[in-house]
Amino acid sequence: MGAERKKIIIDTDPGIDDAMAIFVALNSPEIEVIGLTTIYGNVYTTLATRNALHLLEVAERDDIPVAEGSHVTITKGTKLRIADFVHGSDGLGNQNFSPPKGKAIDQSAVAFLVEKVSQFPGEVTVVALGPLTNIALAIELDPEFPKKIGQIVLLGGSFFVNGNVNPAAEANIFGDPEAADIVFTCGADVLAVGLNVTHQVILTETDREKLAQSNGKFAQYLCKILGIYFSYHHEAYETRGVYLHDPAAFLAAVDPSLFTYTEGMVRVQTNGITRGMTILDNTKKRYGEITEWSDKPIVKVAVTVDAPAVVKMVMERLMNS
Numbered sequence: 001m002g003a004e005r006k007k008i009i010i011d012t013d014p015g016i017d018d019a020m021a022i023f024v025a026l027n028s029p030e031i032e033v034i035g036l037t038t039i040y041g042n043v044y045t046t047l048a049t050r051n052a053l054h055l056l057e058v059a060e061r062d063d064i065p066v067a068e069g070s071h072v073t074i075t076k077g078t079k080l081r082i083a084d085f086v087h088g089s090d091g092l093g094n095q096n097f098s099p100p101k102g103k104a105i106d107q108s109a110v111a112f113l114v115e116k117v118s119q120f121p122g123e124v125t126v127v128a129l130g131p132l133t134n135i136a137l138a139i140e141l142d143p144e145f146p147k148k149i150g151q152i153v154l155l156g157g158s159f160f161v162n163g164n165v166n167p168a169a170e171a172n173i174f175g176d177p178e179a180a181d182i183v184f185t186c187g188a189d190v191l192a193v194g195l196n197v198t199h200q201v202i203l204t205e206t207d208r209e210k211l212a213q214s215n216g217k218f219a220q221y222l223c224k225i226l227g228i229y230f231s232y233h234h235e236a237y238e239t240r241g242v243y244l245h246d247p248a249a250f251l252a253a254v255d256p257s258l259f260t261y262t263e264g265m266v267r268v269q270t271n272g273i274t275r276g277m278t279i280l281d282n283t284k285k286r287y288g289e290i291t292e293w294s295d296k297p298i299v300k301v302a303v304t305v306d307a308p309a310v311v312k313m314v315m316e317r318l319m320n321s
């Protein structure tokens with residue numbers, strides 16, 4: 001069956017919900033993870049690489065290559081917003097795991113992305129779980145990248161709802177708004193899964209207890225690191241559950257029928273107090289003037305989610321591991 005499995009590259013900044021998505025991916029028979037590329041966001045890029053290697057070693061999948069991504073934004077910005085207050089200073093719940101044995105490959109994330117989409121045109125899906133710098137750099141390096149990539153499924157944006165960095169912006173888009181605007185307007189098959197849907201996908205305390213009671217290797221590992229993610233959510237949102245952002249976005253790549261979608265053009269605000277805001281033009285109005293919105297490619301944006309089904313799939317794939 002190997003031949004028909006969808007090839008997926010996960011661009012990731014692990015991160016507790018990234019760890020969850022990676023484990024779910026490694027236990028998803030429908031797809032094949034052909035590589036991880038790393039980016040800053042929840043942690044700095046160097047630590048993201050270390051965590052990606054560590055997670056693959058925990059899963060005994062160190063055959064999967066890790067390619068290190070950009071350390072700066074697409075405009076070479078070095079003042080990054082790192083969400084260590086969500087995930088712990090090590091990105092994985094402050095557990096002091098020993099360093100991984102393996103190393104990232106010599107190729108950069110951008111070179112790896114371009115090579116893989118060129119090797120398998122139309123067949124590679126990139127699931128982007130952090131700021132979109134690597135993907136935008138790949139588009140800049142290879143103008144054919146949008147045509148060669150099968151799909152870009154990205155966790156990002158907050159469509160018609162408030163963000164999580166501030167009322168306007170979601171963390172991944174805020175991390176590199178210029179890169180995000182390049183990705184949304186590049187012409188590839190882009191599917192955005194934003195906070196408007198991921199905030200409905202909640203792992204409860206009861207689910208966490210079920211994970212703790214299962215013998216699944218991934219479930220056991222996650223229970224060690226989930227504490228800080230739960231405390232953060234309790235503090236920030238007064239919820240007793242956590243949002244499954246990254247696993248939800250990953251599952252949109254595996255089973256699109258878990259979501260419903262709308263289509264339109266998306267642009268990203270790069271200035272002022274709304275920097276990082278994602279704006280969808282639903283194309284219902286034929287605007288008279290030619291503007292920076294005119295003739296941009298159409299992308300898909302998730303609008304509803306079968307949250308119980310997503311949580312169930314996540315739980316099963318973590319427990320049966």
Ligand SMILES: O=c1[nH]cnc2c1ncn2[C@@H]1O[C@H](CO)[C@@H](O)[C@H]1O
Pocket residue numbers: 015016017018042083086129164165170171172236245246
């Ligand atoms: O409040 C927050 N600030 C910054 N990042 C966050 C917050 N909550 C979650 N995430 C992280 O950013 C992505 C979703 O926007 C997720 O990867 C999540 O781990």
